[in-house]
Amino acid sequence: MALQIGDKAPNFKANTTNGEISFHDWLGDSWGVFMSHPADFTPVCTTEIGKVANLKSEFKKRNAKPLVVSVGTKEGLTPLESHRAWIKDVNETQKAHVDFPLVEDPDKDIANSYGMIHPNANDTLTVRSVFIIGPDKTIKLIISYPASTGRNFVEILRVLDSLQLTANYQVATPADWKYGEDCIVVPAVPTEDIPTKFPKGHTIVKEYLRTTPQPNI
Ligand code: BEZ
Numbered sequence: 001m002a003l004q005i006g007d008k009a010p011n012f013k014a015n016t017t018n019g020e021i022s023f024h025d026w027l028g029d030s031w032g033v034f035m036s037h038p039a040d041f042t043p044v045c046t047t048e049i050g051k052v053a054n055l056k057s058e059f060k061k062r063n064a065k066p067l068v069v070s071v072g073t074k075e076g077l078t079p080l081e082s083h084r085a086w087i088k089d090v091n092e093t094q095k096a097h098v099d100f101p102l103v104e105d106p107d108k109d110i111a112n113s114y115g116m117i118h119p120n121a122n123d124t125l126t127v128r129s130v131f132i133i134g135p136d137k138t139i140k141l142i143i144s145y146p147a148s149t150g151r152n153f154v155e156i157l158r159v160l161d162s163l164q165l166t167a168n169y170q171v172a173t174p175a176d177w178k179y180g181e182d183c184i185v186v187p188a189v190p191t192e193d194i195p196t197k198f199p200k201g202h203t204i205v206k207e208y209l210r211t212t213p214q215p216n217i
Contacts, residue, residue, distance in 0.1 A: 002115045005142060009034070009133045010113040016067075016101035017083050023067075024137050026101075031064040031164070032133035033156060036116040036126035039072025040086040044150045048128075049087070049102075050094020051153050062160045064132075069103040071111050072125050079104035121146065130156060132163065169215045170197065180217060185210040 003010070009032070011024045023032075035052075037045040052059075052066050059066055073082035083102040090098055103110060111117050116126035128145035140163050145151055162173040171183035185194055187208060194202045198212040205211065 003131075003139060003142065005139055007139050009131065009137050009139050010110075011137075012110050012113065014103045014105065014110060015080060016103045017080060017087065018099075018101040021101065021103075026067075027065065027133065027135070027137065029063075029135050031062065031135060031160060032131070033059065033064055033066045033160070034114070034129075034131040034133060035066065035068050035151070036111055036114070036129040037068055037070040037072075038122070038125040038128070038147045040070050040074055040082045041089065042072070044148070045070065046086075046090050046093060048150050048153075049090045049098060050096040051150075052100065053090070053096035053098040054094070055153055055157070056099070058157050062157065062164060064160055066100045067103065068100065069105050069110055069116070069126070071105050071108050071117075073104075073106075079106050118144070132156070132159060134163070134167070165214065165216055171212065171215060174211075180214060182211045183214050185212055 013020065013022045037048065039045065049068065070083065073079045077085065087098045090096055105111055108117065111126050114129060114131060116129045118127050121127055127147060128151055130143040130151060131139055132141035134140045141159050158178060161179045162177060166172055170186045170189050172186055173183055185198060185202060189197060191210065194210060198215060200213040200215065202210055202212040
């Protein structure tokens with residue numbers, strides 16, 4: 001069965017452009033953002049890898065580590081040679097300094113274990129998958145983009161903010177929420193407990209829709 005939110009993220013050992021890793025150990029207490037790219041030396045992927053590198057401080061602020069797998073490597077090169085040569089292009093064209101690991105996955109074992117290959121779209125290359133993995137190593141978010149659409153990394157950072165907030169407070173975040181905006185008090189909190197739990201104030205829009213200023217700022 002396909003991986004779902006709440007499942008344990010499959011662990012794996014892999015060679016990467018930064019050396020061998022054992023995924024769960026490499027994550028440690030961090031959040032993980034594990035992404036698949038259809039292929040090295042392709043235009044959309046090149047912009048995405050550059051964007052992730054240029055957002056390094058944003059991932060760091062959120063204690064989140066990006067990791068990338070790309071199964072489409074250049075003929076005549078080993079997967080790691082291909083990744084490393086591609087990184088040079090990314091750095092040059094995207095004004096970036098890629099220092100997060102790109103995983104080699106010559107037999108597609110890792111991509112298959114995460115369901116990153118959608119055979120009806122393409123039976124050899126991955127789609128653009130995003131898995132956000134919490135420090136408890138469970139999957140918190142899954143998004144699949146088609147190969148033709150580059151990911152929205154503002155959205156990925158926004159979800160990390162929401163996940164990290166809702167992991168610590170009894171709130172949820174409304175549609176299009178952004179860091180700093182009001183949050184929703186979860187239904188499990190009785191209305192009479194809201195003033196003590198959320199001393200910054202609250203608004204009762206409906207008995208099932210109660211909002212409060214973002215509690216962690
Ligand atoms: C790209 O990254 O540009 C790309 C990769 C595979 C298929 C289509 C586009």
